[in-house]
Amino acid sequence: MLKLSKILLVWLLFVSSFGQAMGYAPQFTDDSQTLRLRWKTNSIPIAISTSLTKPNPYITPDADIKGAIERSLATWEKSADIKFEVAWTEKQTVSPSGKSGDGTSLLTIAQTPENLLLFGSDAQEVSARTRIFFNRKGNITEADIVLNPYEQFSTDGSTGTFDLEATLTHEIGHLLGLEHTSVMGATMHAHTGKNGVYNLPSFGARTLAEDDVAGIRALYGAKNADDNCCGTINGKLTMLNGKPAKNFQVWAEETASGRVAAGVLSNADGSFQIEGLSGGRYKIYTQSGGKIAAKSYSVEKLGEVEVIKGRTQNIVKKLSGGKKNFDLQYVGFNGQISELAVPINGGKSYLIYVGGKNLKAENLIIGFNSPYLKVTPKSLTDQNYGDDISVVSFEVKVAAEILFGEYSFFLKTVNDESQFAVGSLTVEPFVNPWSSYFLSLNE
Ligand SMILES: [Zn+2]
Numbered sequence: 001m002l003k004l005s006k007i008l009l010v011w012l013l014f015v016s017s018f019g020q021a022m023g024y025a026p027q028f029t030d031d032s033q034t035l036r037l038r039w040k041t042n043s044i045p046i047a048i049s050t051s052l053t054k055p056n057p058y059i060t061p062d063a064d065i066k067g068a069i070e071r072s073l074a075t076w077e078k079s080a081d082i083k084f085e086v087a088w089t090e091k092q093t094v095s096p097s098g099k100s101g102d103g104t105s106l107l108t109i110a111q112t113p114e115n116l117l118l119f120g121s122d123a124q125e126v127s128a129r130t131r132i133f134f135n136r137k138g139n140i141t142e143a144d145i146v147l148n149p150y151e152q153f154s155t156d157g158s159t160g161t162f163d164l165e166a167t168l169t170h171e172i173g174h175l176l177g178l179e180h181t182s183v184m185g186a187t188m189h190a191h192t193g194k195n196g197v198y199n200l201p202s203f204g205a206r207t208l209a210e211d212d213v214a215g216i217r218a219l220y221g222a223k224n225a226d227d228n229c230c231g232t233i234n235g236k237l238t239m240l241n242g243k244p245a246k247n248f249q250v251w252a253e254e255t256a257s258g259r260v261a262a263g264v265l266s267n268a269d270g271s272f273q274i275e276g277l278s279g280g281r282y283k284i285y286t287q288s289g290g291k292i293a294a295k296s297y298s299v300e301k302l303g304e305v306e307v308i309k310g311r312t313q314n315i316v317k318k319l320s321g322g323k324k325n326f327d328l329q330y331v332g333f334n335g336q337i338s339e340l341a342v343p344i345n346g347g348k349s350y351l352i353y354v355g356g357k358n359l360k361a362e363n364l365i366i367g368f369n370s371p372y373l374k375v376t377p378k379s380l381t382d383q384n385y386g387d388d389i390s391v392v393s394f395e396v397k398v399a400a401e402i403l404f405g406e407y408s409f410f411l412k413t414v415n416d417e418s419q420f421a422v423g424s425l426t427v428e429p430f431v432n433p434w435s436s437y438f439l440s441l442n443e
Helices: 065-077 113-117 164-176 210-220 436-442
Strands: 043-049 083-089 106-108 128-134 139-147 229-238 248-254 260-265 271-278 280-288 300-307 312-318 327-333 336-338 342-344 349-357 364-367 373-375 381-383 390-398 405-413 418-427
Touching (some): 065 083, 128 164, 139 164, 164 210, 210 260, 210 405, 229 248, 229 300, 248 271, 248 418, 260 405, 271 280, 280 418, 327 342, 342 349, 349 436, 373 405
Parallel strands (some): 043 083, 043 106, 106 139, 342 418
Antiparallel strands (some): 128 139, 229 271, 280 300, 327 336, 327 349, 349 390, 373 390
């Protein structure tokens, strides 16, 4: 019997009052969620502590530290109308929590008492933390990032370390005002892994998902006027009994490619808003999401819309409330199951694992909306991971011409109960060599 390898290393939530993980989401000043956080101007200061560049035990000796910092900043800069003002500083310690900081937005890895306070009992599971200061108008006035000095970072995929560039790219998303997203495979997803999860480097968060790009453009606008950005989809979902459908996952896929464009969670009143979308055709879906009882609702298609730059489309829908009797909770690869998306490459085949409740191969069909992904017929197989979780596996064939980005698969029963793993397969520029096609050739 194989044992469940549960790999749930968490990017720590950086401000405790923002405990709820939204969809791709801005941060708000308070729970009423009326005022979202962003920097007042598009010019954003960041001061890099010399604790990063001086020899230290927290970063592997040959790491490309400056390159990792520069690339993580540039990744966000090229996706939205923002510019970083980078300075270097001898400062080591972040501002203590309070109403306002010292005015310096610091990136540091120094093991000072104040920095260590950010890593309490969960020091072994967190790669970094970001603390935001903002004023009553919702303008961010300072954002300090501390890389966890109890951990080790690298830039070459060394097993057991965190990837420095991926970690920084995620934390800079927080610094800019973004919260965690429900789209697996996105840089702003709440979970990460150390290098070695799935026997692969954890480079995925180095590159932004379309969901991350939509999120940052919703706050700051597109970089260039000719980016065909941005349009908005607004909506309101109710249950059959008229009550608001709250905490439902709502996501948009590019109709032609099936790539995930953006995902959000519906608010307490059932409303949702997907901003920052490029012009084009999208299919919109919903299913139960978050941590509430609504977990058991099946997928419903909300429609297909043409997003047009500068315009807002509206979707008002009463959900039929169809239930499902299974739950897809984890994906996996190389025998490991986690909440981390599986990186794949075009032109190869991979054996993908799916974990959850009541998953039985004989009752299920696996499918994709993307024309670039196909399931190998009859490859859906039960796997034994013990009594606490049911696991099935299938082989996916990835077309050579697939675009970089996040894709979903769905599970469906003969009764039409269905659930998507939104953005759980991520087509990445780095190589995943564990192609089942090549493995079978070598047998
Ligand atoms: Zn985070």
